[in-house]
Structures are given as C-alpha cells and as structure tokens.
Amino acid sequence: MRKKRDSFMAEERYHIDELTGLHSLTGILEHLQGHGEFAACLNTVIIYINVMNFKSFNQRYGFSGGNDFIKGIAMEILGVFPNELVARASGDHFIILSNSLMQNEISERLDKLREIAHKYEKGLVMRIKAGVYLARGDEEDPVVMIDRAKAACDDIIRVYDRDTNFYSDELENRNRLRQYVLDNFETAFNNRYFKVYYQKEVRTLTRNVCGYEALARWMDPEFGIISPGLFIEVLEDVRLVHKLDTYIIEQVCADLRKDIEQGHNVEPVSVNLSRLDFELCDILGEVDKCREKYDIPKYLLNIEITESAVASGADFLGDQIKSFRNAGYEVWMDDFGAGYSSFNNLKSYDFDVVKIDMNFLREFQTNKKSRVILANIVDMAKELGIHTIAEGVETEEQYEFLKRIGCEKLQGFLFGKPEPLNDSGEKATNVGEHCESMEIRNYYDKIGEINLLGNTPLRPKTMEVFNNLPIAILEVDENEMNMLYMNNAYVTFLNTIGIANMEEVNKRLKNVELPDVKGLKDITQKAESSLTSRAEADYIAGGSVVNSKVRFISRQGNKASFALVSRNVTLYSDGHLADSVQAAMAHIFNQYFRVDIFDDEGTVENIFLKGEQIAISDRVKSAEKAVKTYAELYIKKSEIERFISFYDMSTVRDRIKKAGTDYLVDHFHSSSLENAGRMQMYMIMPFYYNNKWKYISCSRYADEMVGTN
Structure with a gap:
C-alpha cells in the first residue's frame, strides 16, 4: 500500500509545473481521464484562461519580471478557486478543472480574479480572457472538453468588450463552419462563389449617393451565405486573405468598367484591405495592376484599412499608407473607435477619411455619452483636416444628429442594405437615386472641411489649439479674488479694457474698492446662491460696458471656484446694441x-x-x-x-x-x-x-x- 502511495506521489511530482507549482497540462489530463475526484463526469467544468498582452509585459520587464507575473497570477487563481484543480497549460495559459462549480459562480469568481490581477499589471493592460465548457455527456474523449473550453476562449480573443465565453451550440456550429471554410476555400475561389455586394454612402447635406463600399460575400451551394465575419478571420489565420482581397478589387474594377461603358452612374468605391495584405503581397502593385487592366481612374478607388490593423503594431504600415496616398489614392481608417488606440493612430498615420464605428450609434438612444463622443470625434477630425463618415445609421434621428454635428457622409440601413449588382449589371441601390456628380465632389468636400462644432470655423487649419471664447477660472477665498486660469481669448478681452495680463488683473482684484471688482464679486455670490449655479451681469470696466456670465463650480471651506465668460459689449457688440448703449448714455447725461x-x-x-x-x-x-x-x-x-x-x-x-x-x-x-x-x-x-x-x-x-x- 505504501509503495502504491509513493508511486502516486512521484507521478504527481512528474506532472507539476516547476515555475508555479501548479499541475502541468499532462497532469490535469491524467486526472480528467482517470478515476479519482476530478475524473470526467456530467458535473465537470473546464475553464481555459489566456492572459492577454503578456508578450508586451515580457518585453518591458524581461523574463524575470514575466516569471514573477505568472507566479503571482497562479497564486491568485489558487486563492479564487481553492477547491479546484489548477494547471498551467503553457506560457500564460491556465486550466481550471472542477466538478462542483455552478455557472453563475464561475462568472463571479472570474470577475474577482480579474479585479485582483490588476495589482500585477505594472501600468500595462493585462486582460484575462476565459473560455468555459460545461460537460454535456456526449464527449467521446475527455480531452475534447479542454479543446472546447479553449475554443470558447479563442472565440473572444479579438472581442474587446467580452472576457468570458461559455461554449455553446452556436459556437460549435461556427467551429464546424470554420473547418468547412478551411476545407473549401480553394473550391469557392475557383468556382467564383465569392460575390461583391455594394452598400451606398450618402452625402449628409444632400442625401445624394456619393460612393459605395465593396463587401465580400460567400454564396455557398451547401451553406448559403457564409458571413464575412467568419471566413475573413479564417483566411487571415491561414494567411490566404490577400487572395480574397485582390479578387474583390479586380471584381470592383470590372464592375466600374461596365458602369462606365453602359453609361450608368459612377461613384467612388472603397475596398477593404487586411493588415496581412501588406505582408503577403505587394498590395499597392496589385491594386494598380487591377485598376490599369480595366482603365479605372484612381479617384474611383478608395482604400479602407481597419483600425485594428493599424493598432496591431505593424510600423511598416505607416510607409505603406503613405505610398498609397502618394500614388493618388485616398486612404480611409475603418472602424474608428472600435476599441483600439484611436487617438494615437491619428497622430502616427495620415488618413484622408475616418469611418466612425457603428457601435456608437447602437447605443445612441440608451447612452447619451455616445452623442458627446461622436461630436468630439467629428470635431477632432475636422481640426486635423480629416473627412468623416459614420456607419450603422438606421434612424432619421441619428441622421439629423450627425448632420447637425457636421459629419460629412453616412452609411447604414436607413439608406440601403448591401446588395449585389442587378441583372442589368447596375448597382440595385443606385436605380432611381440622386447621385453626386464627380464634378461637384470637391465642392462638397470643401464644405465638409468647415468645423461646425468649433469656435473658429473661418480660421484656416494650422494644428494650433485655439478657442476664441474668453474663458477664465476665478477663485474666491473669503473676500479675496484671484484668477487661476485664463485662455488667450480672455487675455485679449482684458486688453480691450486696459489690462495687460493675468498678473495685472490679479493685482487689480485685490483692490476691493473698485466698482468692477465689487461687481464681479456680487455676480459670484449670485451664482453660488442660484438654483442653476449661474448668474450674469453688466458692469463698467476700463470705460467699457462688460458682460460677464459666471458659473459656480465648487466650494471647499472658504475657497470657491467659478468659471467666467466675459465680453466687451461696447467694443464688440453688434451695431444695434452699440447704438442703444450710446443713446442710453446720452439720455443719462441729459x-x-x-x-x-x-x-x-x-x-x-x-x-x-x-x-x-x-x-x-x-x-x-x-x-x-x-x-x-x-x-x-x-x-x-x-x-x-x-x-x-x-x-x-x-x-x-x-x-x-x-x-x-x-x-x-x-x-x-x-x-x-x-x-x-x-x-x-x-x-x-x-x-x-x-x-x-x-x-x-x-x-x-x-x-x-x-x-x-
């Protein structure tokens, strides 16, 4: 009996991961396929964990730092799952085996693990993705359970807003379809099962069609329409996506040539490129070759690159984007704001257009923050000299809002779903539509450069941050007032009433005898006591009538802060108001x-x-x-x-x-x-x-x- 126990312990030691002290993959498989406490049964739960961004952590902190991170995470997993069998599968991958966890308990514990794990991040975002498989009883081999848990985890690796995924029939069917895609891509390619669907883009100001996006569809004789979200991901995984993209580009050029020859309306078409296209072939050369074959002008082809491709760390993409633009093509960033480093990408790369991700409009009704974000994206893009288009527009309310904030082009089901060419070879969505002529395209593009959200719509874009609204922050400490901040426009306002700068105005504010200082103090008191925290008044300063709007911000003890917007009514008022002021002064004198x-x-x-x-x-x-x-x-x-x-x-x-x-x-x-x-x-x-x-x-x-x- 003792020999048997010693033999078991020796075998366990053989299956222990040296770094963490957890079981190894072999060890957990032995338990799952054995006859002990953790042997496979109908209550078996497999959780497969993948720590994202671990490669970047290793690069920054070295292997020693990486090992410390892995050991720390292993310890926390044991703490959160004390009664389960835990293994380190490889690198930053872990497996948890249980025969007692309930589904809601699994999610709660994983959330707790993620919260605890933040203390090991050291400034990097280390997201924990988890796939969960609940035994069904139809597994021929217990190893399948781990495969399915891993498949559930892999399924959300690229999903930004989802960290836990339970294996389901839908996922199983999708995996079966993925395998079908792998096995039948060449057949589909040779038999031309791939078709181009066109979704129109409209000019916001006119609602006229001003372009199309070319979208790939796999029309399979067995499965029907196979989603591009599935087959494009598979083709990227096996590094064959460039064959599809060049095929679509050629089909677009052929369709454009037919439109030109048959006298149909011709609008620019945007085509999507994968990050791998730039690695696997000379994609600029391929685009040029297709375009020249069908004699298509460059302005009729726009190049769309997803933001995820730009954010993937491929530095060489910057040169590739520049090459396309230097060759005369417009380059668009697709899916802007889809969860990657958006602002950094706009700083690092040159784009002609940003296409705003449809997720912002999905929450248009339920989350008012999305409207603020949309407006700020448009504002920022215009200040950078980049044109804008929003995708996913489905309602008139969304259309009116996007028009109001100055988004130039729109795309979505409100204007039409993606459709193939009709029997006559013309875009079905184009029949009977008002289409924008190429001659007027530049005209509307120039209008689109005007920033309707900015304070300086007439000022040329110089990449300088500027606000012509005179704004200042005033602090009142008991009876003493002091300006904490003022923008350049406020300094300009002060100059009109004979005050040179913030230092001089603060010196003046100490003189509580001054009528304008007393007037300003009175307005702050009114603002703080007001139900709206706002007040407004006119007073005389520097020989001019000054109007100040004041908003109470906050109070801490004796200190209170206020936001000010002031203007010189005498100097900058409209002619009617200036005449009224002058007439009133004359009447007072009289x-x-x-x-x-x-x-x-x-x-x-x-x-x-x-x-x-x-x-x-x-x-x-x-x-x-x-x-x-x-x-x-x-x-x-x-x-x-x-x-x-x-x-x-x-x-x-x-x-x-x-x-x-x-x-x-x-x-x-x-x-x-x-x-x-x-x-x-x-x-x-x-x-x-x-x-x-x-x-x-x-x-x-x-x-x-x-x-x-």
Whole structure:
C-alpha cells in the first residue's frame, strides 16, 4: 500500500509545473481521464484562461519580471478557486478543472480574479480572457472538453468588450463552419462563389449617393451565405486573405468598367484591405495592376484599412499608407473607435477619411455619452483636416444628429442594405437615386472641411489649439479674488479694457474698492446662491460696458471656484446694441446740467454742460482752483466752505468707504442770478481707469427729481 502511495506521489511530482507549482497540462489530463475526484463526469467544468498582452509585459520587464507575473497570477487563481484543480497549460495559459462549480459562480469568481490581477499589471493592460465548457455527456474523449473550453476562449480573443465565453451550440456550429471554410476555400475561389455586394454612402447635406463600399460575400451551394465575419478571420489565420482581397478589387474594377461603358452612374468605391495584405503581397502593385487592366481612374478607388490593423503594431504600415496616398489614392481608417488606440493612430498615420464605428450609434438612444463622443470625434477630425463618415445609421434621428454635428457622409440601413449588382449589371441601390456628380465632389468636400462644432470655423487649419471664447477660472477665498486660469481669448478681452495680463488683473482684484471688482464679486455670490449655479451681469470696466456670465463650480471651506465668460459689449457688440448703449448714455447725461471728471493728479475736465454755467476747466486745469472758482460763482456764500470740503478728492474714497456706498451725495443752494436759492444735488462717483483713480461729478437740480402730477 505504501509503495502504491509513493508511486502516486512521484507521478504527481512528474506532472507539476516547476515555475508555479501548479499541475502541468499532462497532469490535469491524467486526472480528467482517470478515476479519482476530478475524473470526467456530467458535473465537470473546464475553464481555459489566456492572459492577454503578456508578450508586451515580457518585453518591458524581461523574463524575470514575466516569471514573477505568472507566479503571482497562479497564486491568485489558487486563492479564487481553492477547491479546484489548477494547471498551467503553457506560457500564460491556465486550466481550471472542477466538478462542483455552478455557472453563475464561475462568472463571479472570474470577475474577482480579474479585479485582483490588476495589482500585477505594472501600468500595462493585462486582460484575462476565459473560455468555459460545461460537460454535456456526449464527449467521446475527455480531452475534447479542454479543446472546447479553449475554443470558447479563442472565440473572444479579438472581442474587446467580452472576457468570458461559455461554449455553446452556436459556437460549435461556427467551429464546424470554420473547418468547412478551411476545407473549401480553394473550391469557392475557383468556382467564383465569392460575390461583391455594394452598400451606398450618402452625402449628409444632400442625401445624394456619393460612393459605395465593396463587401465580400460567400454564396455557398451547401451553406448559403457564409458571413464575412467568419471566413475573413479564417483566411487571415491561414494567411490566404490577400487572395480574397485582390479578387474583390479586380471584381470592383470590372464592375466600374461596365458602369462606365453602359453609361450608368459612377461613384467612388472603397475596398477593404487586411493588415496581412501588406505582408503577403505587394498590395499597392496589385491594386494598380487591377485598376490599369480595366482603365479605372484612381479617384474611383478608395482604400479602407481597419483600425485594428493599424493598432496591431505593424510600423511598416505607416510607409505603406503613405505610398498609397502618394500614388493618388485616398486612404480611409475603418472602424474608428472600435476599441483600439484611436487617438494615437491619428497622430502616427495620415488618413484622408475616418469611418466612425457603428457601435456608437447602437447605443445612441440608451447612452447619451455616445452623442458627446461622436461630436468630439467629428470635431477632432475636422481640426486635423480629416473627412468623416459614420456607419450603422438606421434612424432619421441619428441622421439629423450627425448632420447637425457636421459629419460629412453616412452609411447604414436607413439608406440601403448591401446588395449585389442587378441583372442589368447596375448597382440595385443606385436605380432611381440622386447621385453626386464627380464634378461637384470637391465642392462638397470643401464644405465638409468647415468645423461646425468649433469656435473658429473661418480660421484656416494650422494644428494650433485655439478657442476664441474668453474663458477664465476665478477663485474666491473669503473676500479675496484671484484668477487661476485664463485662455488667450480672455487675455485679449482684458486688453480691450486696459489690462495687460493675468498678473495685472490679479493685482487689480485685490483692490476691493473698485466698482468692477465689487461687481464681479456680487455676480459670484449670485451664482453660488442660484438654483442653476449661474448668474450674469453688466458692469463698467476700463470705460467699457462688460458682460460677464459666471458659473459656480465648487466650494471647499472658504475657497470657491467659478468659471467666467466675459465680453466687451461696447467694443464688440453688434451695431444695434452699440447704438442703444450710446443713446442710453446720452439720455443719462441729459438728466444733469453738468458732468465733470476729476483725477488723483489734481486736474479736472468738463465733459458735459447745459444751461447758463461755464466750463471752468477750459480756463483752470487745477481741480482745487476750479472747485473754488465754481463755488464762488454758483454756490450760496454760506455753503462755499462745505462745498469745497465736499469736493476734496483726496478724501472721497475714505468717505465712501465709511458711508458704505459707491458714491457721495450732498445738496447745495445755487447763487446764480437765474436760479438763485434753487436746491442742487451734487454726486461724486470714483472709478478706476488706465491704472488711475478718477472721479465723475454729476450735478442736477433737486426739484427735477420729484415727479409731477
């Protein structure tokens, strides 16, 4: 008995993976095919795990780092599946064997494993894909269970948003069909079972047909239509896809030649190329050869390359794309935003058009974020000088939205499904349609370059980031205000009111006496207390009427932040508003019989005068002398001393501060011959202009302020 146990332990040690201490593939097969606890039965569950991106991890951190990662993941698998048999199949592949796990429990544990595994990533995205097979009882050999779990895992390797896959009848049928594709491709190719279907593209502005996409279909006498999603993947796996793509290109050129000769409408056709086309043949040479054989102009063929091909790390594709463009072909990025490094691809490669992936429109109704993303893709593409087309358009609402954001071309079932040529050799979708002439194509392409979402639609594209809306971030800390940020447009706005830069405006904001500073503070308080967190007001700054819109952002203790959008109404308003402001100012002035401007330098200037008084500042520039002269001429003798004291400009701001107002007011009797004894109101209002304090003095008769019946 002891010899038997020792023999079993020795055999177990033989089947242990040295790096992780887990079972090896041979070991787990022994258990599955044996008679012990984990022998195959109707309750058997096989989970096949593949850690994605492990190759990149090894390249960055070396084999030692890779080994540490594998050992860490192995330990976590044992922790999450403590009662199961775990094996390392090879490299970054693991197998879990169980006779007790339920389906919902499997998904929960795998999710837990993925969450724990993040701590080993070291900045790389290491996704854990898992295929699951639940025993059916029809397996002739238990090894088939592992094969099927692996097949379920392999089925989602390229699926971005799916990490767990259960083996199903559908997958089994698909695998059977995959094998059929492998066995019958040459026959299908020789018997011309592959057909070209055309799906039209429409110009958003006109809804006229402006092109087609050529799509391959396998019309099989046994299975009917075989999905391109299946046979293209298989042909890529066996490195035969270039034969299909060159065949489709030749068929497209032949169809275009027939259209030209028969006088049908002719629109550009986009053809899809696989990444492998660039590796397996001289694809540019093949395209040129087909095109020249049928005498097709280059502008009638557009080259589509999927984003996944560009994102696969094949650096040589950049030169290949450049070669196509230099040869006169348009190159389009297909499936933009399908889950790969979209923005990096736009930086690294030159494309004429991006085709926005249909998945954004699939969530158009249920996820409002998709609309924001779509708008930003179009905005970004236009700023980069790249044209846009969206695929998957199925509703009028989607069409109207894409039109509103400026997407130039559209494709989808709303405009027609992919169809073959009709019996007369013409594209069925083209019959009776309004089609865009080639002469007007460039005209609409130029219109398409205008960014309807940008703030500078008339500005030529210079690859500079620019916003002409004056935006600033203001922070209020108790009573102190400070600008944290302002864009170039806001600095330009400040320049119009005599402020040079952010440093100068922050210095100005510390002066709480300034009317415009007080006005800005009032708006922030209104914004924070508002139900909408927004407020708007006009105030005078630098001699101009300024309009500021303020939004409350956040508060932390004494600090509160606000977003500002300001504009100089006087300088940049439309003509009607400017005229209204000027008329209003004239009306305000007309309420007074004189208006004078004093400054801290001791001078005075009369800017408005009506009635019998004289503009004393024409004769005397000194404010002190002018006030004294004016008092002797127009103020009752017993009130002259008080009047001169009232117009002591050196004390005005202190008196205003003490009074808690924005201005000073006093009343004096007139001594002029015409209005002797008549009560007059005098008002002094300080303001800050060109880095100097100035004071506006307004005078009117007190009895004119009383309404009459």
